[in-house]
Amino acid sequence: LISCKEISKIYKMGEVKIKALNNISLEISKSQFISFIGPSGSGKTTMLNLFGVLDKPTSGILKVIDTDISKLNYVERAKFRGEHLGFIFQNFNLIPVLTVFENVEYPLIMVKSIPPKERKEKVLSLLDEVGMLDQKDKLINQISGGQKQRAAIARALTTDPKIVLADEPTANLDHKSAFKVMSLMRKLSHEIGTTFIFSTHDPKIVQEVDIIYTIEDGVLVNREKRSKK
Amino acid sequence: LISCKEISKIYKMGEVKIKALNNISLEISKSQFISFIGPSGSGKTTMLNLFGVLDKPTSGILKVIDTDISKLNYVERAKFRGEHLGFIFQNFNLIPVLTVFENVEYPLIMVKSIPPKERKEKVLSLLDEVGMLDQKDKLINQISGGQKQRAAIARALTTDPKIVLADEPTANLDHKSAFKVMSLMRKLSHEIGTTFIFSTHDPKIVQEVDIIYTIEDGVLVNREKRSKK
Numbered sequence: 145l146i147s148c149k150e151i152s153k154i155y156k157m158g159e160v161k162i163k164a165l166n167n168i169s170l171e172i173s174k175s176q177f178i179s180f181i182g183p184s185g186s187g188k189t190t191m192l193n194l195f196g197v198l199d200k201p202t203s204g205i206l207k208v209i210d211t212d213i214s215k216l217n218y219v220e221r222a223k224f225r226g227e228h229l230g231f232i233f234q235n236f237n238l239i240p241v242l243t244v245f246e247n248v249e250y251p252l253i254m255v256k257s258i259p260p261k262e263r264k265e266k267v268l269s270l271l272d273e274v275g276m277l278d279q280k281d282k283l284i285n286q287i288s289g290g291q292k293q294r295a296a297i298a299r300a301l302t303t304d305p306k307i308v309l310a311d312e313p314t315a316n317l318d319h320k321s322a323f324k325v326m327s328l329m330r331k332l333s334h335e336i337g338t339t340f341i342f343s344t345h346d347p348k349i350v351q352e353v354d355i356i357y358t359i360e361d362g363v364l365v366n367r368e369k370r371s372k373k
Numbered sequence: 374l375i376s377c378k379e380i381s382k383i384y385k386m387g388e389v390k391i392k393a394l395n396n397i398s399l400e401i402s403k404s405q406f407i408s409f410i411g412p413s414g415s416g417k418t419t420m421l422n423l424f425g426v427l428d429k430p431t432s433g434i435l436k437v438i439d440t441d442i443s444k445l446n447y448v449e450r451a452k453f454r455g456e457h458l459g460f461i462f463q464n465f466n467l468i469p470v471l472t473v474f475e476n477v478e479y480p481l482i483m484v485k486s487i488p489p490k491e492r493k494e495k496v497l498s499l500l501d502e503v504g505m506l507d508q509k510d511k512l513i514n515q516i517s518g519g520q521k522q523r524a525a526i527a528r529a530l531t532t533d534p535k536i537v538l539a540d541e542p543t544a545n546l547d548h549k550s551a552f553k554v555m556s557l558m559r560k561l562s563h564e565i566g567t568t569f570i571f572s573t574h575d576p577k578i579v580q581e582v583d584i585i586y587t588i589e590d591g592v593l594v595n596r597e598k599r600s601k602k
């Protein structure tokens with residue numbers, strides 16, 4: 145589903161070059177639960193931004209859903225993301241002046257030709273799954289940190305994407321909400337084959353995934369296949 | 374140091390009233406490590422915003438450092454915060470177009486008449502303590518989530534505040550960075566008597582504090598004094 149060969153990402157800041165990712169090669173299969181772990185600043189978000197076609201590698205070959213990402217222009221990348229991918233950003237990226245409902249509904253309006261009635265049912269059902277139904281008409285700047293995180297999670301899932309990139313999706317959640325979110329994701333993975341790729345420091349996520357990649361200083365240092373109970 | 378009697382906070386949204394905090398009474402002593410825990414949306418951030426004089430209670434009496442907060446106007450509250458308090462916000466609230474160094478230095482410039490040389494030493498020393506020295510000249514929009522969190526932590530500590538309000542300060546940190554931050558806070562608490570008030574879901578913080586308050590649906594449901602080893 146995703147394959148990267150010798151992927152590097154270099155940020156230029158004037159004279160200075162920062163190698164955020166250094167020759168990473170790996171493959172991810174359909175319907176898997178994958179997690180990237182590693183110290184703060186190690187390159188996890190950068191990795192997810194590449195897989196999520198939000199950014200291009202500086203060198204190397206990256207294929208997502210059989211598509212060579214370097215061959216797409218800006219508009220094609222946006223279209224590709226809208227059709228196939230879902231994002232839970234580390235800082236949520238919700239629209240503060242829209243309601244929870246409007247934020248979660250947004251990708252569905254943009255991307256697919258789904259009748260309003262069906263769209264509404266989809267949004268309400270996901271909000272219910274993340275325990276946010278009673279908050280649906282509040283503005284984003286009127287809810288708590290964990291409520292924003294759950295709205296961001298619901299939004300990532302509305303279009304039934306093939307791949308969900310989840311950057312620290314439980315960082316602001318209590319245990320109960322975190323487990324609820326993980327079982328929702330497991331359910332989607334079983335029912336529609338969604339592939340989930342996490343960047344996380346949360347052991348509750350790491351203990352649930354199939355494959356754990358460890359990154360340190362932009363280098364892939366370990367790959368662990370977890371044995372399922 | 375802080376005392377609240379029958380504190381309530383009600384948010385009005387048109388016709389709807391939301392009781393975010395419901396008749397909370399408690400007292401906090403100097404130099405303690407206090408944590409508020411509870412489900413997402415339970416009222417922890419609201420509580421910290423009141424203690425941090427960022428917001429006023431709807432009813433009840435709140436005293437912070439012997440001052441009745443309801444007696445202060447907007448300008449006086451800003452001055453009070455600048456002189457006595459430090460904040461680590463749940464969403465960091467850093468200035469994206471300034472560097473890490475500039476963000477951490479900012480409260481020192483605003484509040485105290487400290488010579489530039491001494492100010493620079495203070496900022497560099499704190500950046501070193503949170504492992505951010507090599508990132509000091511990068512803009513906030515050029516660093517990782519956990520790096521932003523550590524910059525926010527350093528910024529909260531530059532003015533040697535009497536009370537630090539820390540809202541989920543380790544949510545985006547790996548274990549090693551989180552422990553480093555907790556020992557820095559312990560050190561400050563011993564050396565200069567800083568009181569730390571946390572809102573958190575992180576067991577690593579909860580196991581380090583002296584007193585744990587549990588909030589559910591805006592109501593204080595438990596107070597636990599932890600026995601020190």
Ligand SMILES: Nc1ncnc2c1ncn2[C@@H]1O[C@H](COP(=O)(O)OP(=O)(O)OP(=O)(O)O)[C@@H](O)[C@H]1O
Binds near residue numbers: 285287385391393572
């Ligand atoms: N400006 C506002 N207007 C209306 N309701 C609000 C506002 N700010 C917060 N609330 C509501 O008050 C309640 C408490 O919010 P608060 O941010 O204190 O929760 P929290 O315990 O910090 O949650 P989390 O763990 O998710 O960060 C929530 O239900 C939230 O939706």
Ligand SMILES: Nc1ncnc2c1ncn2[C@@H]1O[C@H](COP(=O)(O)OP(=O)(O)OP(=O)(O)O)[C@@H](O)[C@H]1O
Binds near residue numbers: 155186190514545
């Ligand atoms: N736009 C940028 N310009 C320069 N350097 C950057 C930029 N974005 C990220 N970096 C650097 O690249 C490195 C990797 O960043 P990344 O955000 O991927 O880390 P991370 O593993 O997600 O960390 P965290 O756990 O703290 O979120 C960091 O050292 C960061 O400072």
Ligand SMILES: [Mg+2]
Binds near residue numbers: 188189234311518519
């Ligand atoms: Mg990150």
Ligand SMILES: [Mg+2]
Binds near residue numbers: 419540572
């Ligand atoms: Mg909060």
